[in-house]
Amino acid sequence: MTGNIRVAGEQKQGLARAGQIYHDRDIRMRQLKAEGRKVLGYLDIYPVLEMLTALDLVPFGILGDIKEPISRADACLPTIVCPFLRSALDLGLKGRYDFLDGLVAAHTCEVGEKWAHIWRIYIDLPYIHYIDTPHTTHQSAREHLAVLLSDFQGTLESFTGAKLTPERLRRAIRMHNEQRALVRGLYDLRKPDPPLIAGTEVVQVLVALISLPVEEGNELLRQVIDEVKQRHDGPKKKPARLLLWGSVVDSTDLIAMIEDLEANVVMDDTFVGSRAYFSDVKLTDDPLEGLAEHYLVDIRNPRTFRETALDEANRKDYWADLESRHGYLKDYAREWNVNGVILQTLRYCDIQGYEVPGLKDYLEHIGLPCTYLEWNYSQAALSPLRTRVQAFLEVIG
């Protein structure tokens, strides 16, 4: 099947191309390698891709594969950690990512950090760098991250032998900001009822984006947006318009299961979903400062600790605190006209797991029904979830 897709000259467009890359993620990477480009893999959304793009390095988002049983990774990671990370390492050990010239990892979560170190022990690559992204938005943390990024710059420069000038970096930031704006444009297409684009299609496009150099991704986004605006065979109108929150969603399976029922997934707050794209990087005098600010403060993600909202007596105000941490979800719900939320965490994901009860409180407070799914990133686990989701849809009627 892959053989057919690779027939020269058969370059697909728009959604078809997104689907093609979704199913065969390294297709473009191998071509670029043949052209002499260097490809660096990265995990999750904290590695600062602008710096790779600025140096003509191709970033490639490492994912897991829900269809591939985990076997090799059992010898390096225990079974009680994030199954997505286990799967991603498993694929690495099986050579699925053998085209990578390097790896960039950052502290998204604790196991993600360990994952990077263990990867380095078992799969050493010509270039590996780990960014110790701080946990808080404290002033000292922002300053520290900017320094860490200049260390990162140093290792990148010695790897490529090229100089990363502020000018090049600004250009790359603009290009990535354009991608962010285009993705938001894509998400706008989910606002009408029925949405113009299915949740499963959006996942395919987003997975394709992290499997392409940024400028090609932008081109793909423009094609998809044009195509979707013109077509007439988009999703059907269904009673439920759902927001999907939580851990990584890197395949269409979960959303396909939901959309197979009486629901459209019209908005998300996940990786590989909206999280990376909903705020822009500010162009500061020292571009590293803007980047640090973006990755630490602007990206909304439960992995970053936000200061407690206090009342006059310096006590924690629970509702104000929830509002400051989750308020953006209310905006999403309003703008995308959502009538139900699915909270989804991968089993053993601490970062999202602790968030669930408070988030339920918040959603109840703003009058949005929600249900919580915990699963283990396997296809076999989808059928019990189906019953759960269906029951939830029955509840929200």
Place this chain on the structure above:
Amino acid sequence: MTKVVIVDGEGLLRARVVSNTGAEHRRLANRVMEEALQQAGLPFDQVSYVVATGYGRINVPFADRQITELTCHAKGVASLFPAVRTALDIGGQDAKGLKIKNGVLEDFVMNDKCAAGTGRFIEVLAGTLGLKVDELAAVAAKSTQKLRITTTCTVFAQIEIVSRLSEGVPLEDVVAGVYDAIARRTVNMLKQLGVEPDVVFTGGVARNAGMVKAVRDNLCYDVFVPEDPLITGAMGAALLGKELVLKARAKGQPILRKERRLEEATFFSS
């Protein structure tokens, strides 16, 4: 087991059939349906709406709609006990806990894939002891010090109780231990939901007096058991069907029905 319930427009029970035919006849839902029609004295096309629920719900070829067993159970239980907040349902294949608010499903937990927390555990261990399931309660009632079964697995527990018996632990204490083991497992699962009264216990296993006592003891709440604990799911399905029809009629909308075939269920794939 396959159960069919027919209710009329008032929600009154018109037919109730439970077919005790075991796994091999799960697909013969049509026969059970025919029996129920006979009981109600109705031809099939007079039935306004058919809702299928449970594991096999997708495979019932004569249903107008499929609704999950969770929603149906909640409905069925709440129709009998309007003040219900928590329900425990233990069947032969699985156990589930429901949180219900104002008669509507709010949250739930399920246990399946392992026989240790289900009616099968009791059946298998009763077999090991050479007793019938409905003899157990009377035996357990004599127990003064229930045995604590330490293994979870049904198979391991078989070995465990045999060796305890051979060490001289009295039969009644072993039986009480069997009840306690499954009650502890299912009640612990239920506690994940936060138990609030009223608590209702349903499913085939709720017909077992010994089990009702064990659940009560482990829960520290009183537990209500419907007279007919097997049919709450089917009852709820029928009532939901009734509501759908009445709602549509009130709005003057047509009732969306599927093309029905009163024939055998198709292949169970999951």
Place this chain on the structure above:
Amino acid sequence: MVEEKKKFINRLKSMYALRANIDKMYARTVEASKAGNPTAWCAVNWWEADPILKAMGVEVVYPENYGAVCASAGVAQDYLERSAAEGFPTYLCGYARNCIGYAARMKELGEIPPEAPLGGMARPVLLLNSSALCDARYKWFQSLGRYLDAPVWTVELPHPGVKESQADGAHEQNIRFMVGELKEFIAFLERLLGKKMDWARLDELASAFIEVNRIWYEINELRKARPCPMHSRDFWTCMTASLYPSGDPKESLKLYRDLLAEVKERVANKIGAVAPEKYRLLFAELPPWHDLKIFDEMAERGWSFVVESWAYHPPKPIDLSHVSDPLERVARHTYRWFTGYFANALQEDEYMGYFAYPYLEWARDYQCDGAMLHPLLSCRTATNHLVLVQDRLLSKLKVPSLVAEGDIVDFKTFDHPGTMRKAEAFEEIMDHYRGLRRGEGLPW
């Protein structure tokens, strides 16, 4: 409770006083709270924030320690169930779920629950997180907002990679970051408590903590002796005074000095914690608090646990006498704890420089015949690296591992008889590898 049989571990006498010191921390906090003085719940933070809180006159309890307390008092199970009922996933940290259950109960009753062991944890004015090691602690304290109106603060502790930590200027940058962090924390505390930091007191406390750790390190070095003078059980009892630094640090200092003297005497007289010492083992990571008696059964077979639990160990000492700023002294000390093994790890291409690598160094230095690994179903941090440790110990040092799953709080997951059954077979494995090591010219 099973009646304890003859003890096969020769416990240290001076350990008991250290243990008593910890239990008093709960009563002190309750009293402080009654008297209207500030109290805090604090995540273990490896001395970064402890001296600061103390210098500001805040009485502190550590909910992690309280998790172990509740587990051994038999009330943890109820708190775990409560946490599940509150909607927290059951795979989360056992300490966290115990604490959440406790806090929910306290909120419901409006006071310390009557069943709470050791008098309970008093209602705090501050919840202090640390970003050190696990995600659980900072997310857990944040989620306590449902039950407590205390503000939450997170103190950062950098986690550089092994290679990255050795880059030019990285060390000093991390120290700068930590000091900056602590300053922000102090500013916050001053606002919250409406009073100023007593810098002279802080200076004194910082030095005392560092000295406690230095002695504690020295004690642990002596365990390299054959036979090993101090068993892991004594380590776990004694470490608490260093890890949960409570009460008067001068008193702790004295107690650790007594301990040092007793251990030295044992070494001089070749008195082992286990006799005869047939096998020397290391233990990773958190012990089964609810089943510590299993170590007695193992001691009966001649198993001595000589080193354990990297995260609980004091840092390799460094000279800080020239550092005048107490914050910087604390930062360097804590950073040393975290990165003290990194330089050696890098030389061996071992990129898990904390947690995993120290066991390689220790297995060599303490001449271990085997490792007992205790993966926890509810803690990523203490489990992540164990498969790696097992692999590295075996492939690099021919030291085999016995793996026994369990949990710190939830005792239902630990299979005691199964573990003892495996232990018997494991002795043969240790014999086998001892032969192989000697064949390869390794010294033990």
Place this chain on the structure above:
Amino acid sequence: MAWFMGIDIGSGTSKGVITEDGRPVARHLLPSGGNYRATAQRLREELLARAGLSAEDIACTMTTGHTVNLPFATERVTDIRCCARGINSLFPSVRTVIDIQGMSSQVVRLSEKGQVTNFVVSERCAAGSGRFLDVIANVLRIDLADVGPISLKSRSAVTFTTGCAVFGESEAISRVSEGAAVEDILAGVHEALAEKVSALVARVGLEKDCAISGGGALNIGLAQSIERKLRIKLLVPPHPQFVNALGAAIIAEERSKVAASPRPETK
């Protein structure tokens, strides 16, 4: 002349062996029943009768499996060690042995001397054990001895959705009612078991030669499924169910030798 006895109390059957110079001279099998002590006693009497020996001729007896303290046994040893010793005496080249018993399975790695070098046991769940098969053979009314040969006729194995030894029964019934052939169901069970077993093997690593023991080794269908999954050839001992009992007897022999010579200082 000295004889040694090994007794293995299994979850379903109990096995006993008497050895002389490491070679079995008598073996016997009994259902374990409810009273292990009585079973062990009967087993011992029967073994002595078969070997034509009296109790005093046995220098040392070891028990393994679901042991209880027996008055005539010197010590209890784990079946992990017994399995290693037993297989080593039969096949010195074996470095990995897969032991499939009635309630659990284990994989043991061993040295050329028969020392255990690594092992893994299936715990807490009978899903990967012989029991799964017994339950299904029982509902299909097939003799255990025929299960293997019948399954070999299968062209397309049925996929089981449950691994649970208990639910396997109702699933098998459903499959029958859906018209699946008996041989396909049995082959499906073997596939499911082989899957579980190879996951265990992966945890300790596979070193050749590899043998299979325990009652599960009597089942040719299961053995072949495992061979396909692991892509190796398995050595099957002549009386696989007795391997652990044999190992126990060999350990008894070792123990007597150690006791006879002055005890060497450990370490």
